Amino acid sequence: MSRAARVILMAYVGLALLYSLTTPLLEASDELWHYPMVQYLATNGFSLPVQRAGIETAWRQEGGQPPLYYFLAAALTFWLDTSDLPLIRYLNPHADIGLVLPDRNANMTIHTAARHLGSGALWAIYLSRGLSVALGALTVWLTYLLARELFPQREGVAHLAMALTAFNPMFLFISGSVNNDNLSTLLATALLVCLARLLKRADAPSVRALIGIGFLSGAGMLAKFNIGFLLPLIALALALNAWRVRSLRAFAIGAAITGGLTILIGAWWYLRNWQLYGDPTGLNVFLDIVGRRAIPANAAQLWSERHTFLMSYWGFFGGVNVPFADFIYTVFNALAALSAFGLLLGAFGRHLLRLDALWLARAVSLVWIAVLFGGLLRWTSETWASQGRLMFAAIAPISLWLALGAWRLGGVWLARSIAAWHVFAALAGLATIAMAYRPPALSAHLPDSEWRAIATFAEPETPDRAALALYAQRQLTLTAQPAEYVTFELIFQQRASMRRDWSVFIHLENEAGTIVAQRDVFLGQGLWATSQMQHIGQFWQNRFAVRLPDYAYAPQALTIWLGFYDLKTGERLLGNGDTISQDRAKLGIVRLQPRHTDSDVPNPMHANLGDAVALIGYQVTPLSAQVGEQITVTLYWRRLRPLETDYRVFVQLVQPNTTHVYAQSDAMPANWTRPTSTWSEGEIIVDKHTLIVRQGTPTGDWTLIAGMYALRERADGQEFLRLRLHLPDGAQAEDFVTLTRLRVR
Template structure:
């Protein structure tokens, strides 16, 4: 693809010096992210790289297998082009040390924002340090190659901006700067991720479509070479990421519009056989484009059909990835908009290392101003009659809409409402961003316009430059040395025979808690001897029914210091934050139990007294204020509130009856007669007891409820006679005559599960 039309290549970079600076900044910052982000502690890199290594070692693609997902997990179902290219670039590197370098943290809080740490997806050791070798070298090489791919996306954005924005180099540079300095874009660019190739190919496709749309229709419709190139890019795009399939109908629409425009042109209007000639040419061009695309990518879809029974293999992909508990409606997806925008602007690590809140507020404000202005800009362009004036704009509007609709559908049944998945359309969004801000200024205010355009771009540059040192590096910093002067209570419990670890003492941050509170606990450990196994720390809050009310499980050092790495004499001070569930049964007295166990086997490391844990203290759990037991305020789709509940007995035997009273309040007149369900669920979500019925044994149908009225709704359910001993969850909710459940809406407006989990019960062994 040529550089900017009508400009000799020798003068291109001299004329577009601003673009050179942007590309240099993008490559420089992307390289900083690539060097700063710890290996595999980036969005799905821990699964992407094993795909590359497998291809480099075997020359073959792995097979998706939900029963044995392998180290690549769902990424085995991704289109393979990126992985093939990166495998060729790194096949000369000996990566036999991957298992040692890719040391998974089994307790990592992926996608969860915690206040006590445990963010690292893998354990980081000296094997990652400079000079790089083995797996560390291969990953760094791929990261740097990915940065170059990202720079290509920035270049495409600039060229698209020139084509759409009347060759205004300042606007085009600001659009390219928006891409280059979006922190999440830079973060992804510095990781092993197929998004980097997908973004470049999507940008090349949009650039070619925009140039075809900007040229006179008579010229565009007679360019078989351009159509062949478009087909090749579409095929390669389909081989890089399935989301690029959304651009296929966009390409077909542009080709069709150009053919129709040429047919309706004065030179063709009324000519004998004109309609037939154009219909035949349209058919030939579509066959050319999609025939080449099929030749490039069809083999992979045929492979999927043979292996998985579907051309995309998404049935097996989803089986490995996992799905939501129920399909999300538009209201639920809208409620997830905050997380969506965070993952667009910058949510690092395993989607668990955020910016401060004010950063997102600032960036969202920029987007709101630009988005509003984009409507103004589009309105002005729509009034122009010349096709080549408005069709390029239509391309950069329709392309992200197509990607968004595809993502919306994907997000209805998977937890994929992440803004970064829109990055295949970031080039179009960036041009609309620049055009939207510029639209607020009259043409004569060019200087003011340029200054205001610079503000968000420079702010994003500052954020992007600061984030690696300000946000990312501190998230993985080594724990600070233990300060034993802060320890309030002494324990002295040894673990192991002879003891390998000693729990010196603790500091408990609260003397009492209520449902919904956080309980803070700092444990002080001393390492006594080297350990050959990775023991995990558990902290449990146990109630009188011997069920776990809250827990925290991590490697020592909040995930950063497995016991195999600890040295005798080392002191640790680990701070844990345990969230007491809102639905916890209260009042109660909670035992604070601490111990060590092997995550792989479940085996506990006994104390020097033979116990499975050290009992630290009792923590009173006070009942929440309210006029009913276990007072709550759980909103079910703004129709009904679960105000509280009574449950008993908490300890049962197989075949026993569980009695439960649910306290409901009508928030408004319910839209239907809802059935209440109560289920006792065990491992694998198997139901061991259930009761369904209208409230109050059918005497209070919800359609007759009045806003503000309270109802005490009693249920009795029988446990199955073969219920094995163990701990079971109790789930309740409501559904209508179409089996559609009411969804829980949080206090912040987010839609969640379509059931409420109450406090657990325990089924005891037969006497």
């Protein structure tokens, strides 16, 4: 290894260790479930759990992953007493996993005082992270070896490829966490190096080389399922080598040794899955636990997820909710596009596809990228997995080909510039992670005299002892439109310790008392559980952001209420003060205004149903009702293309996420007088529906939805084919439009 390669490798180790130390425990992608799987093996004699859908476990779907990484981490940590893990794995019940919100709340766990150097679980997690760092270091080294095998005359390309892997912020983030991807990435890269050497050979491979390939492929099948996509490439490489040496015997021996070892090492896991789950991969139960998409994603849906896919290849931290600043992704994508352009120029100018042994080896690395990407598309069409980091099993060849393109386009100057950018981004990633979990600053004093106490809150067990005080400068008067955030800042002071964990709720209520929008979080931007807080006498500023629904009814005035409740029991902290009503403080008013539009319809909007029709507005009267009373809903439609099908409209008052329907209307538009096949271009169809709240409807806030469906007669009955909501980015959502909440009194 050259001196430059050694420097890159050492720099990687230093940065990966910094990522490991900077990322709070259990705040890396899926580490919240990966480490409990390690602990289960370490404390149960290395026996594997049996997965059961519907049964909550600390390791969730990770118990269905091939277990080799977990075995290695358990072997490294089994001697530690990790019984204090529940104190460290203190879950944030309101964590916004997969969402980036203005008031943060990105932490998946509460960072309690139990995270001290005397904690066995803490040391076990850090040792497991150390294992991941070591596996990542081997991947970086193997990236260099792969580059030297495929482009032996271009050491500069090898150095850049190594740097693109070593200093990829997301690779560093995953390498500094407890994650089985670190082992599968290493084994996939090692197999690519072995295949490159095999394809370049002019003679039959040695038994030692075949044993190495068989061992790596068997271990790979126990590391992650995606390594299975490499098995056909191994068979292809053996066949090409046998053809070159004109020896069928060489192929038979190679297949027997590599295939035999793969089966010997990995088959037991797949047989176990077959016996337990009726599926050798166990993916049926895995999907039952992790959750499937409501409908498989089509090409338009997958294309709409390209941005988060690229973000999570370069760096999307935490629980996919701690992003870089936008400009960093822009630069990464631009540099990748520039490198790809250089690669294409080189391909057309230098006859890239020559059929010699070296180019066959290079082609296999490209095929691996394509095969892995195709498998990921298939997987993410079934479940929500559009994360670029899942391509890390091919990060070495991806980095290599990008490095080659950059070198061909700009030579050493461009190569050094790209490497320097990656180092900068890697350091920026550390700062981004540190800032995301930074708690609010504490102060012994209010910032100025304009802040005044407007309410205090006490636990029910000690009603005469205020635990929290709420401060504001004035009553809030805010203006917003549907789909916007209502943001504001308040100051709190802890005045006494608390026994329970109290969640903050922010409700935006209309005059009927309907909760139009709400936000539920822990204090301290989600970082503090009140039972763990030790800030008595201290003040801190807390930001809140409440998102208004996409099609919230407007115009109307919404009152802002704040209170605290126990998530387990529903009890509230007892409020005291002039602003208090029903143990909640009134903070002010939000004037919800309709969107600006050229059309003269109430509550303007644009909900695209199946690229066929658009709901462009609606009106509801009244916004609250009793059992037996009428609700009038007027919908405003416009066609998006000529329609041959006569769709029917449904309007329902429902309890979300259930099958409970409390009021309903089904009819063709405009009381059966305007079938959709008769609509003209640009025409606005006024469609009025009357709903009656059914007997037995419980009091509460329920949701009004609307949509369209085609009714088809079949031999076995009627079929209802609903139009699905299409979002502006091409994604598909539900098969209905959520309009507004209504209160049943």
